[in-house]
Amino acid sequence: MRTRKALFLIPYLLWIFLFVILPILLILWYSFTDSNRSFTLNNYVVFFRNGTFLRMMINSFWYAMLITLLTLVISYPAAYFLTKMKNQQLWLLLIILPTWINLLLKAYAFIGILGNNGLVNQFLHLFGIGPVNILFTDFAFIFVATYIEIPFMILPIFNAIKEINPAVIQASEDLGASRWQTFRYVLWPLSRPGVESGVQAIFIPSLSLFMLTRLIGGNRVITLGTAIEEYFMTTMNWNMGATIGVILIVLMVIVMLITSRKARRKKVDL
Amino acid sequence: MKKIFIAIISILLVCLGLAGLANHLEKPTAEGKKQSLIIYNWGDYLDPKLIKKFEKQSGYHVVYETFDSNEAMYTKIKQGGTAYDLTIPSEYMVTKMRKAHLLDRLNKQKIPNMKYIGKSFLHKSFDAENDYSVPYFWGTLGIVYNDKFVKKGAIKNWNDLWSKKYHHQILLVDSARDAMGMSLVSLGYSMNTTSSMKLHLAQTKLDGLGPNIKAIISDEMRMYMIQNEAAIGVTWSGEAYEMMESNSHLHYVVPKEGSNLWFDNFVVPKTAKNKKAAFEFINFMLEPKNAAQNARYVGYATPNVAAQKLLPKYIREDRQFYPDQTTLRHLQVFKDLGPKKTQEYNDLFLEFKMYAR
């Protein structure tokens, strides 16, 4: 049994070593060296001294937050209403279906839709509103990103709401709670886990949407993803690219530690 | 358990079938084992009909892959895992690749058609003996504008772009050297400036252009200009040529203060697997008839003198695309500035992009 266990473990541990630990070490090593492979802290000095990078960092988190928030605002009611429908499986299927169409194809569709002669402007034209610049704006970027993420938010929230015992909501209504109160004190806290996993599923990918900043944002929106892509693929300064990557990883770890501590505290409260 | 093994085996079988089919599709002409030639080129920078012709004539199978900036190409070749037989960098990149020992010497005996290349295009500073490179196309950086939105003749200088009239109207080419170069020239500096102070001035000036910028893109600019999506584009002459063919409202200007003159060149990377085919292909493309056909397709100016003669007169004598000697004197060729300065250009440009609004 012992040897068999090792047999199970070996490929998996090999994977952890090769594709988790080693890449992290390599990216760390790159961030602490210069192009001549000698040790330096310069990359970090540049990062924190030069306001540009900090600003870009804040920018990308800001965009990711906006995207997540907008997605949540649109998705929550949709998920809630979904639990009230008769043919839930069918509705759900219809919502999931678009996620199976390649992401790049959907982005490509928006190049046509948002253009000066595209669908949106043709529609606006009916009301006599002249062509509005939509493509290559912050709005376009956030909108398209939100569009792509909506199904990934609806699903976890739907699952969470569905698990709530309808009697609880019934009880709250019977006790004379207004609709807002029911939402605020019953529905929202009970559907929190779904919202949390939805937010997680969207916030992180939103940081690396460099294809959208390029195709839809016209490179006027620069996020961390765009910057890393530029440093690795265009300017060939892997050391700086790795530095940005390391800082992003550290931030992620901090965020995760904070949220997990919160979760632990909640357990104690109960 | 048996079921699982059957499932695994059937998935593997499906994979095998897919691999076979894909292989069959990619090599439709594969009768027996024919060698292939892998070309790494800019997007839409070679008439596909000529590839077909070459395949028929030589029997090689040609794989055509594209990149969208000199730097991206350099990255992939430097990484080492690639085996491109032929690629087409611009002049400053030829220098850079040579310095990095990425290029192989050309066997000039295998390329007799080099005799058709005009003398003024050979023995340039980036490759004095043409040991490593053969000129492919040359051209300029300039301004395309749409006379639906901009009065004809209103744009003559780089500085005209900074006018408040063109708010959110300009498409800028996504290339650090070109965008910074434009700004440098508009300030009266050289496009190969290495002074950090001047570079910062140029970036500040470029920042001033921010409100006028609609997007910073490369290849797709052609489509947007043709569709009247923007009034002004800063791009290369051949791109402009193709835009103008599809939209008669467009005009191309090489600003008076000067601009960039560039040469793209065939080179053979050290990692190439099929050098013989690469030389054959270069020679094939230098054949005056083929070079002329390619020039008409791509729209850039050809350094092939014999091919130029085969082009219709209106193209040959179009001063926007084959500038006269006086204009040529104002144009500057990029030099490789070394990794540190190049990085500075890139960083300043990235910073500009971040603030461009």
Add this chain to the structure above:
Amino acid sequence: MRNRHLIARVYLSLTLVLLYVPIFYLIYFSFSSGKNMNKFEHFTFAHYQTLFQDNRLLAIFLETILLALLSSLIATIIGTFGAIAISGMKKESHKKTTLALNNVLMVSPDVIIGASFLIFFTALGIGLNFGSVLLSHIAFSIPIVVLMVLPRLNEMDMSLIDAARDLGANSWQVFSNVLIPAIMPGIFSGMFMALTYSLDDFAVTFFVTGNGFSTLSVEIYSRARQGIDLEINALSTVMFLFVLILVGIYYFITTKKSRRKNHRVIGGLVK
């Protein structure tokens, strides 16, 4: 109450319209003889003809599916083994560390995964081609398989195994006749997720591909940067039909089944 129902219907319908407009927009213009997505000119199948003669694109399409199947299969095997190993760990701290390492790739943004794999392949001198992309896809699919299988293992009744052992089954028999069947649903959904991850990936592939190998996402990206090409619209129609048929079959099978067992099935369809 009736009123609320109406609002629900309207809201959901609007959401669906939003979700489907871009897709139908693409499909609509795939039949236009024009060159752009602004004005529908004449009805034509020309773009479909170009598509089906475009051997490179068709080959990429097949290779993308091949890559997804192969990578998800291998990732499922390694991931399942990993999950079994983790659940068998005695020390709680070992379990936690392994799981934390497992989740690193789950919470990292794609660009960082792509960039670090690029460094990794370069450092080891591995060329960028089908192999590097396959390795990367396997690598980023393993953690999700582990996460899907693990809960099944934890839920499993350990007395089953003891019972089997008491009945004289050897460890191979326990493994193949008790353990695997019990966690099969987890393995299945894990493989399904791995498949979706692979088909959906753009960023990681973008970093680690080269030498003529390309997946659909990367190819569409490079074509979209050349501008609009209605051949891509034709491709999206074909893909939409393909997905529609697959999902239709899936829906048909599951609704037939779930008449007996009422459980959430489709939830497993998505990331």
